[in-house]
Amino acid sequence: MNVTILAIIRDYIERECYESLLHQTYPDCSILIHQVSPIRFYEDVAKNKMANVVRNRNMLRQAALATDSTHFMMVDSDTVLPLNCIEILLSREKDIISAWCPMVSGGWIAARWVGKEIVHLQHEEGIREVDMAPLGCMLVKRDVLEQIPFTAATEEYTSCKGKTMFMGETAKFGLDAKKKGYKLFMDGSLICKHLLKDQSL
Numbered sequence: 102m103n104v105t106i107l108a109i110i111r112d113y114i115e116r117e118c119y120e121s122l123l124h125q126t127y128p129d130c131s132i133l134i135h136q137v138s139p140i141r142f143y144e145d146v147a148k149n150k151m152a153n154v155v156r157n158r159n160m161l162r163q164a165a166l167a168t169d170s171t172h173f174m175m176v177d178s179d180t181v182l183p184l185n186c187i188e189i190l191l192s193r194e195k196d197i198i199s200a201w202c203p204m205v206s207g208g209w210i211a212a213r214w215v216g217k218e219i220v221h222l223q224h225e226e227g228i229r230e231v232d233m234a235p236l237g238c239m240l241v242k243r244d245v246l247e248q249i250p251f252t253a254a255t256e257e258y259t260s261c262k263g264k265t266m267f268m269g270e271t272a273k274f275g276l277d278a279k280k281k282g283y284k285l286f287m288d289g290s291l292i293c294k295h296l297l298k299d300q301s302l
Contacts, residue, residue, distance in 0.1 A: 108135070117294070175239045176237060196284065197278055198240050231275075232272075254270065
């Protein structure tokens with residue numbers, strides 16, 4: 102199994118993040134870094150930011166699928182992976198699996214749908230099935246990226262903690278994956294460090 106690490110960045114990649122990619126314990130890895138300037142899709146700042154993130158993820162996805170890799174490790178430029186992250190995630194033999202990663206606002210980027218509301222989960226040990234997992238530290242098999250492009254979902258809305266907001270790329274990727282018959286998992290043995298820098302496009 103060969104893995105291409107897909108790193109999406111704006112101006113630069115955090116040194117600690119890059120070092121964590123270079124020193125992964127799994128030997129058969131390559132790194133593909135994508136950098137591009139943002140363009141204006143919407144006047145709304147939040148929607149424009151999300152549209153640019155998805156534009157860049159799809160450009161990186163296209164480049165990734167031009168390789169012969171069997172798996173892809175998606176990483177954000179401010180996420181520091183445990184050094185055994187890829188090795189451990191591969192050993193789980195899942196189509197889609199993520200390490201745990203904290204949110205900027207507190208809590209974790211992991212959730213289940215309860216009706217039409219997205220409910221964030223607390224970290225727990227072991228392997229847990231979820232409906233939403235962090236794209237910034239996610240390992241996927243090749244066929245997942247072949248079948249599922251990234252979607253901004255800025256015109257689709259959901260409820261979280263009593264607030265209505267547009268769904269966004271992370272929740273939409275989970276929904277699209279499940280529609281294709283995939284399951285998403287989190288590995289409680291792996292916790293990433295989130296440097297909480299606003300580097301997204």
